[in-house]
Amino acid sequence: MSRALFAKTRRIALVVASASVLALTGAVTAAAAPTATDDPVRTTGEVNKSLNFSCEFPLVGQRSVTAQITATFPDSVPAGTPIDVTGFNVAVEIDAEITDAMRLVGAATVEGTAAPNVDVDINGTPLGVRLNGMRIPSTPVPESGSMTVNIVGEVPSLTVQSAGQVSFAVGDEFSGRVTPRRADGSETSLGTFDLPCTMDAGQDPSLATVTVS
Incomplete structure (x- = not known):
């Protein structure tokens, strides 16, 4: 060559x-x-919201209660990644007249279940979600004065497949089933009663807006 x-x-x-x-x-x-699923989930921190509701109690009728809603939302998530709401708790303050009525029937504790409503808006499409299965752990009835009962439980994850905004707000109603019990654990003459509650008008129920990227 x-x-x-x-x-x-x-x-x-x-x-x-x-x-x-x-x-x-x-x-x-x-x-x-990197793909979209490699993006981190950023947490916005704990959200606290105080709202007033009107609830229909046995013996005393309609009474106003204050609900302190606490939850932690992510600030943003990649599309297709679950939006996990953690640390959910609703602390409901019950006035002295209601606790007086509980003591009148011999109640030493109250417990039950609750179903709060949450309004979810996904890219402009509103959805109403009922959180069934929430618990009201057994709470002692004080000898005098008001008391606070808590609504606790796991919030189901929500997965959105397209980018946009997901907004969460407290629904205008929640319901409970409450069982007062005597010191020996037996039910009082009230048995288990339904507790329907409606949010008072003129309040801002918004909780958080999560960006889906």
Whole structure:
């Protein structure tokens, strides 16, 4: 082979080799590029909201209660990643007249279940969600004065597949089933009663808005 032909052949081989390396490098870079699911979930922190509700109690009729809602929402999540709401708690303050009525029937504790409503808006589409299965843990009835009962439980995750905004707000109603018990654990003459509650008008029920990217 002549020297000129050898040099030309060598140059062609180098070009082909260089092109192959560049192609391989491009393929690896593309494979390593982050996808939307690699984005972190950023937590906005604990949200606290105080709202007034009117509830229909046995013996005393309609009474006003204050509900302190606490929950932690993510600030943003990638599309297709569950939106997890954690630390959910509703502390309901019950006035002295209601606790007086509980003591009147011999109640030493109250317990039960609750179903708060949550309004969810997904990219402009409103949805009403009822959180069934929430618990009211057994709470002592004080000898005098008001008392606070808590509504606790797990909030189901919500997964949104497209980018946008998801807003959460307290629904305008919640219901409970409450059982007062005597010191020996037996039920009082009230048995288990329904407790329907409606949010008082003129309040801001918004909790958080989560960005889906």
